[in-house]
Amino acid sequence: MFHAIRAFALSIALACVALPLAAQPAEAGVQVRKPKLMLVPESMVNGTAAQQYLQMKQRAASRGLLNRDTAQVQRVRAIAQRLIPHGRRFNAEAGNWAWEVNVIDSPAINAFCMPGGKIMVFRGLVEKLQLTDDELAAVIGHEIAHALLQHGRARMSEALLKNVGVNLAAMYFGLGDLGAAALSQAAQLAITLPYSRSHETDADLVGIELAARAGYDPRAAVTLWQKMAAASRGQPPQFLSTHPGHANRIREIEANLPKVMPLYEQSAKAAR
């Protein structure tokens, strides 16, 4: 019986999901995998992420830890605002997202961008790694890329299938509370589980292209990951638990730099 319900729920869910096609620039830039068909509709993923983000902001604000250093918040926001408009090349919907950029006053070396464009940067990332503007653009670009490529949505879909498959059936049969609880649990997992290697590589590549188009030196992605590796010698940064390093990361970034350097030179010339 449950098999029949789940199969039916799946067919409804799949029918509801529109296939977003990543717009690939023809003339220059990187090539990444197109998003696969995913179980949870994008609007639902973004809505759940927005709720979780709001709760996180409220918790930080109640402890006086939200956007405490005005100059730092302005710097982080200015960099993100230059990167964001270029995201539409990889996800047409991103132009309609309610983007937000906030800084948590925490010593953790961490940052993320939740589905739907909800960016959080931790003070420890900026200060402990002494990031330049180009390096900050590299890490924020990488985070934005995860959201544009809907990696959180993919992880939420996986988490739902693996852990809460029965609640999923309930969700599609109108038992809203069970469905909402399952989704919120999956959303939690989506920001705490490690990304896969293919997600990491794609986020690296889209990240350097966003940076280059926004006029930030994409070669800073290399020094960013070198700093991250150096910082992981004692207590590994929280960032690396969700963004696992691998030996080829820097090599893959370097191999792709020639595809985005012309974009950087163009945008740097335009800015002069």
Ligand SMILES: [Zn+2]
């Ligand atoms: Zn990542």
